[in-house]
Amino acid sequence: MGYQEAKSSALLQQQLRTAGFTVRAGVAEIPTAFVASYGSGKPVIAIVGEFDALPGLSQEPTSRRSAVVQDGAGHGCGHNLLGTASLAAAVAVKEWLAAGHPGTLRYYGTPAEEGGSGKVYMVRAGLFSDVDTVVSWHPADRNDASPSSNLANITGKFRFRGIAAHAAASPEKGRSALDAVEAMDYMVNMMREHVPQDTRIHYIITRGGAAPNVVPDFAEAYYYARQPDMRILDGIWERIVDAAKGAALGTGTTMELEVTGAVWNVLPNEYLGGLMQKNLERVGGFTYTPEEQKFAEELRQTLTEPPTITLGSQEKIQTPRQGAVGSASTDLADVSWNVPTAQVVAATFVPGVPAHSWQATACAGGTIGVKGMMVAAKTMALTTIDLFTDPSHVQKAKEEFDRRRGPGFVYKTRLADRKPALDYRK
Numbered sequence: 001m002g003y004q005e006a007k008s009s010a011l012l013q014q015q016l017r018t019a020g021f022t023v024r025a026g027v028a029e030i031p032t033a034f035v036a037s038y039g040s041g042k043p044v045i046a047i048v049g050e051f052d053a054l055p056g057l058s059q060e061p062t063s064r065r066s067a068v069v070q071d072g073a074g075h076g077c078g079h080n081l082l083g084t085a086s087l088a089a090a091v092a093v094k095e096w097l098a099a100g101h102p103g104t105l106r107y108y109g110t111p112a113e114e115g116g117s118g119k120v121y122m123v124r125a126g127l128f129s130d131v132d133t134v135v136s137w138h139p140a141d142r143n144d145a146s147p148s149s150n151l152a153n154i155t156g157k158f159r160f161r162g163i164a165a166h167a168a169a170s171p172e173k174g175r176s177a178l179d180a181v182e183a184m185d186y187m188v189n190m191m192r193e194h195v196p197q198d199t200r201i202h203y204i205i206t207r208g209g210a211a212p213n214v215v216p217d218f219a220e221a222y223y224y225a226r227q228p229d230m231r232i233l234d235g236i237w238e239r240i241v242d243a244a245k246g247a248a249l250g251t252g253t254t255m256e257l258e259v260t261g262a263v264w265n266v267l268p269n270e271y272l273g274g275l276m277q278k279n280l281e282r283v284g285g286f287t288y289t290p291e292e293q294k295f296a297e298e299l300r301q302t303l304t305e306p307p308t309i310t311l312g313s314q315e316k317i318q319t320p321r322q323g324a325v326g327s328a329s330t331d332l333a334d335v336s337w338n339v340p341t342a343q344v345v346a347a348t349f350v351p352g353v354p355a356h357s358w359q360a361t362a363c364a365g366g367t368i369g370v371k372g373m374m375v376a377a378k379t380m381a382l383t384t385i386d387l388f389t390d391p392s393h394v395q396k397a398k399e400e401f402d403r404r405r406g407p408g409f410v411y412k413t414r415l416a417d418r419k420p421a422l423d424y425r426k
């Protein structure tokens with residue numbers, strides 16, 4: 001899981017060293033973050049790889065729910081494939097560079113994508129400042145290079161402290177931290193009516209007391225708030241913080257907030273999307289073997305809603321759509337506001353299988369995941385070689401990037417100067 005990916009990070013680094021890359025490990029004060037480099041001079045093209053897993057999604061590569069480790073972590077977002085496909089692309093492009101082409105190729109090992117904002121700290125540390133273009137991908141249930149945006153996301157833990165007391169014998173002496181959490185949640189739930197429709201707010205109560213007969217002196221709520229525009233999200237987040245302050249005031253407790261993560265909405269690049277699309281079409285999709293087909297059909301029966309996406313779409317390349325806005329968030333977004341970023345998704349999951357599910361882990365651990373992964377690897381390798389070969393690609397991507405950011409844009413992370421939240425999964 002996030003910031004604990006010691007083995008995955010080490011394995012990727014070792015493969016890159018063996019392939020002839022120079023590796024700087026432990027960058028941006030993150031033990032599992034690294035930058036691998038090959039070649040010299042301009043342009044500088046970076047391929048990004050992720051490798052963190054998700055809690056509770058451990059799963060065998062089978063069509064029935066069966067954890068490898070009970071309550072263990074699993075690759076429900078396919079980041080095991082993500083880092084590996086990026087590695088395959090980087091090694092392929094390195095071979096091509098070695099044959100006598102100028103330029104610098106980098107592989108960025110970026111930990112804790114799932115809520116840990118790993119890349120944000122790497123951007124903040126200036127690691128992307130000389131990069132001309134970034135090439136990346138993500139696992140999905142289709143092959144698609146549409147330039148799309150998604151949701152900016154701010155996350156934080158609201159900690160309330162009250163006074164413990166016997167809940168029956170002397171409740172009047174207590175001040176409940178759990179009351180504060182509930183009051184805050186209630187206010188935020190009412191607030192949902194008065195925020196733009198496309199806003200997403202979700203929370204869990206991570207600490208709610210130890211026993212019903214003790215007034216809880218400590219309670220904690222863990223919040224995510226998302227919006228397609230970071231500048232609108234700023235205002236919504238401020239109102240959530242106000243709700244927490246109001247809850248503390250009304251319950252006689254104190255509140256302390258730790259902002260654990262903050263990522264922007266992705267800045268799409270249509271030009272780079274078009275370049276990716278051309279290469280994705282050249283690579284093509286893939287077909288299932290009879291066993292894979294059987295697995296896919298069985299797996300789709302375990303979904304609560306019948307999938308609208310047809311089986312067999314992993315053979316197809318989706319026609320690109322403009323202006324698509326996904327409902328997830330990624331720390332790649334912060335990279336995209338600093339460097340023109342190309343992205344593609346590949347059909348590593350059975351069509352209809354949502355990310356962050358055990359079904360997705362099952363796909364990511366099997367042959368379907370590997371096939372989809374190689375579609376992404378080849379598409380990224382071809383795109384990276386295009387970027388090295390023809391300087392007009394980088395130029396055009398940069399022009400669109402400048403136009404979309406607007407004049408005088410200054411990137412700023414909402415994480416301010418906090419240290420990487422290395423323990424956010426603990």
Ligand SMILES: [Zn+2]
Pocket residue numbers: 077078079113138
């Ligand atoms: Zn992911």
